[in-house]
Amino acid sequence: MSIVYKRPEVFTDEYMKYCGGCGHGIINKLIGEIIEEENLVEKTVLIWPIGCSVYADKYFKADSVCALHGRAPAMGTGIKRACPEDLVIVYQGDGDMVSEGMAEIMHAGIRGEKFTVIFVNNSIYGMTGGQMAPTTLMDQVTTTTPYGRAEVNTGNPVNMAEIIGNLPECYYSERVTVNSPANIRKTKAAIKKAFKYQMEGKGLSFVEILSPCPTGWKVKPVQAIKWIDDVVTKQFPLGVFKDRGQEEK
Amino acid sequence: MADKVFMQGNEAFAEAAIRSGCKYFFGYPITPSSEIPEYYAKKAPTEGLTFIQAETEVSAFNMVAGVAATGKRGMTATAGPGFSLGCEAMSYMSAASLPAVIVDCMRPGPADGEILGSQGDYNQLTKGGGHGDYNTIVLAPYSVQEYADFAPLAFDLAEKYRNPVVVASDGTIAKMMENVELPERVEPKGRADWAVDGINGRGHHNDITTCGDGPEQWERFNLALQAKYAEIRENEQRWEEVETADADIIVVAFGTMARVCLDAVKLARKDGMKVGMIRPITIWPFPEKAFANYIGKGKKFFVAELNAGQMVNDVKIAVNDNASVEFYGRLGGMIPSPVEIYNKLCELYK
Numbered sequence: 001m002s003i004v005y006k007r008p009e010v011f012t013d014e015y016m017k018y019c020g021g022c023g024h025g026i027i028n029k030l031i032g033e034i035i036e037e038e039n040l041v042e043k044t045v046l047i048w049p050i051g052c053s054v055y056a057d058k059y060f061k062a063d064s065v066c067a068l069h070g071r072a073p074a075m076g077t078g079i080k081r082a083c084p085e086d087l088v089i090v091y092q093g094d095g096d097m098v099s100e101g102m103a104e105i106m107h108a109g110i111r112g113e114k115f116t117v118i119f120v121n122n123s124i125y126g127m128t129g130g131q132m133a134p135t136t137l138m139d140q141v142t143t144t145t146p147y148g149r150a151e152v153n154t155g156n157p158v159n160m161a162e163i164i165g166n167l168p169e170c171y172y173s174e175r176v177t178v179n180s181p182a183n184i185r186k187t188k189a190a191i192k193k194a195f196k197y198q199m200e201g202k203g204l205s206f207v208e209i210l211s212p213c214p215t216g217w218k219v220k221p222v223q224a225i226k227w228i229d230d231v232v233t234k235q236f237p238l239g240v241f242k243d244r245g246q247e248e249k
Numbered sequence: 250m251a252d253k254v255f256m257q258g259n260e261a262f263a264e265a266a267i268r269s270g271c272k273y274f275f276g277y278p279i280t281p282s283s284e285i286p287e288y289y290a291k292k293a294p295t296e297g298l299t300f301i302q303a304e305t306e307v308s309a310f311n312m313v314a315g316v317a318a319t320g321k322r323g324m325t326a327t328a329g330p331g332f333s334l335g336c337e338a339m340s341y342m343s344a345a346s347l348p349a350v351i352v353d354c355m356r357p358g359p360a361d362g363e364i365l366g367s368q369g370d371y372n373q374l375t376k377g378g379g380h381g382d383y384n385t386i387v388l389a390p391y392s393v394q395e396y397a398d399f400a401p402l403a404f405d406l407a408e409k410y411r412n413p414v415v416v417a418s419d420g421t422i423a424k425m426m427e428n429v430e431l432p433e434r435v436e437p438k439g440r441a442d443w444a445v446d447g448i449n450g451r452g453h454h455n456d457i458t459t460c461g462d463g464p465e466q467w468e469r470f471n472l473a474l475q476a477k478y479a480e481i482r483e484n485e486q487r488w489e490e491v492e493t494a495d496a497d498i499i500v501v502a503f504g505t506m507a508r509v510c511l512d513a514v515k516l517a518r519k520d521g522m523k524v525g526m527i528r529p530i531t532i533w534p535f536p537e538k539a540f541a542n543y544i545g546k547g548k549k550f551f552v553a554e555l556n557a558g559q560m561v562n563d564v565k566i567a568v569n570d571n572a573s574v575e576f577y578g579r580l581g582g583m584i585p586s587p588v589e590i591y592n593k594l595c596e597l598y599k
Contacts (some may be wrong), residue, residue: 066458074308078315109306
């Protein structure tokens with residue numbers, strides 16, 4: 001009998017601290033699988049954000065740093081410039097990137113930093129207990145929008161994959177989700193492509209992943225999965241917004 | 250043979266940093282520090298340097314943190330308003346034990362303030378500035394020569410203690426030109442065993458994190474940092490003494506103010522007044538050891554600064570509140586003449 005499914009060997013024995021139904025664990029695992037399959041573990045530097053994945057350095061037997069809130073793209077710039085042969089993975093959540101670190105991600109994109117950004121968008125602040133993020137949907141109830149997010153006071157959700165994809169120095173930008181086995185496979189393909197482009201020395205590769213947060217959304221995991229299909233993807237459509245690798249073919 | 254040149258302070262520092270193997274510079278333009286990024290930008294193609302004009306000082310400091318995390322030499326240069334933005338990363342780099350070098354060309358605050366020489370960042374630089382219990386080594390040059398000498402020293406100390414080191418110049422030292430002997434070139438060291446630069450055959454993975462794992466762990470972490478600071482306090486206090494042995498009045502001044510005071514001390518000695526000077530070279534750790542010999546001997550201390558008296562408390566602690574400590578300072582970018590200081594010494598000598 002052949003093994004068709006297993007825990008990545010790059011994982012440590014540490015228990016993941018993510019909530020039930022959360023997408024981070026799936027996304028962490030996809031990263032682990034890909035760097036193992038592509039024989040990139042030795043070259044990998046993972047840059048973790050402040051947010052629910054703050055302890056993820058403990059899950060990987062690969063070089064890791066945990067950056068300051070929002071600053072992962074700036075720290076990633078220093079690391080990638082110093083170690084251009086490495087696979088530098090900047091992992092950020094939506095509060096970390098789109099609120100605290102908007103300047104850092106935008107300018108990393110403007111400069112075309114040659115690393116990969118894995119952007120986990122769950123439309124809410126998870127770790128701090130369910131507050132509004134710039135990616136929170138209209139009318140969505142959070143602890144800081146108890147009557148639902150309203151345009152008048154907070155504006156509209158921010159679509160990062162489109163914004164980053166519009167930057168000339170961005171090489172690849174795609175939005176995917178992890179709410180079904182088929183979508184998880186597509187997410188894996190997107191991350192794999194992003195890593196491939198990075199190892200070829202291309203510009204910024206950006207993968208936005210819509211991720212369920214049942215705890216923050218205060219719904220059951222199954223409802224969270226459905227909510228991504230029914231509501232979240234209406235604001236944040238899945239798809240490729242930039243793929244210069246395809247354009248150049 | 251070392252090169253002797255007539256050079257501006259900031260440019261001499263930048264050249265010395267390049268010769269010290271610092272190949273990465275990230276910075277945001279701000280007066281009076283901008284000649285350092287400009288020098289790196291100009292030399293980047295021929296010296297194989299990486300220069301990035303960052304979008305903010307917040308980013309510049311975090312880019313430096315990134316390079317430092319890989320074990321390579323990187324730095325930024327700024328002035329007070331930019332250093333305030335960088336304090337978040339100063340706290341981070343201290344906790345993460347990252348050997349970065351930061352130049353603060355001090356200018357008069359608070360807020361936007363002015364752009365000439367000042368020493369108003371003393372408290373911010375020596376007492377932390379960012380959040381939490383941390384310290385950084387702070388070197389305060391008083392000449393272009395010392396400014397240049399501090400480039401290799403700052404990197405060596407940063408790597409020895411795996412701690413950020415600040416070189417605190419000011420608008421005067423940064424902008425003036427003097428003769429300077431530039432340091433020899435240093436070859437970059439090999440990989441650091443603690444660095445995060447990909448496993449790449451190291452045999453194990455490295456993590457750098459500043460996130461605590463419960464109060465017991467985080468207290469142990471903090472105590473280890475404090476032990477390192479105690480070691481630095483013991484080993485790295487640097488100062489210069491001028492005619493202190495028989496002095497009745499000891500002037501305490503650093504950086505630009507020490508240059509002014511040195512002339513004032515000479516004027517006073519010419520008049521037969523027994524005046525000497527202690528010049529702190531490290532302002533953190535503060536050179537308390539310099540004061541030990543003079544406690545309880547009836548000597549008066551006269552602290553002169555280009556601020557409202559930020560170093561005075563450190564001097565009072567150093568003399569154990571066992572001597573009179575007077576203060577004179579100028580603010581806003583005003584620099585006193587040696588005669589102005591001399592007149593103050595005359596009043597005090599009566």
